[in-house]
Amino acid sequence: MEAACRGLDVSIFYSPQGERGLDRRVREKAAIEICSGCPARKKCADFALSTRQEFGVWGGLTEADRELRRISRSAAPAPAPPDEHRDSSPS
Numbered sequence: 001m002e003a004a005c006r007g008l009d010v011s012i013f014y015s016p017q018g019e020r021g022l023d024r025r026v027r028e029k030a031a032i033e034i035c036s037g038c039p040a041r042k043k044c045a046d047f048a049l050s051t052r053q054e055f056g057v058w059g060g061l062t063e064a065d066r067e068l069r070r071i072s073r074s075a076a077p078a079p080a081p082p083d084e085h086r087d088s089s090p091s
């Protein structure tokens with residue numbers, strides 16, 4: 001499996017200092033387009049989320065996309081604790 005970004009200029013994926021607005025959106029859109037055809041996209045996105053990568057486009061996710069996912073995950077209700085009083089004997 002070869003990453004679609006292999007050999008490309010990494011500046012497509014990372015914001016130069018102070019980049020904002022239209023310039024940022026255009027660059028991120030170009031990076032997302034490259035990622036959309038990458039066979040490693042899911043792995044790349046999962047890695048970025050699990051290692052909390054702060055910068056760049058990874059797996060088609062921008063910095064803002066990852067931040068939103070982190071926020072929504074942390075706002076999700078905690079899983080229910082195991083039922084300690086459940087009768088495990090056969091009936």
Ligand code: SF4
Pocket residue numbers: 003004005006013034035036038039040041042044045057058059060
């Ligand atoms: S998904 Fe990851 S490995 Fe693939 S092109 Fe995008 S940044 Fe590169």
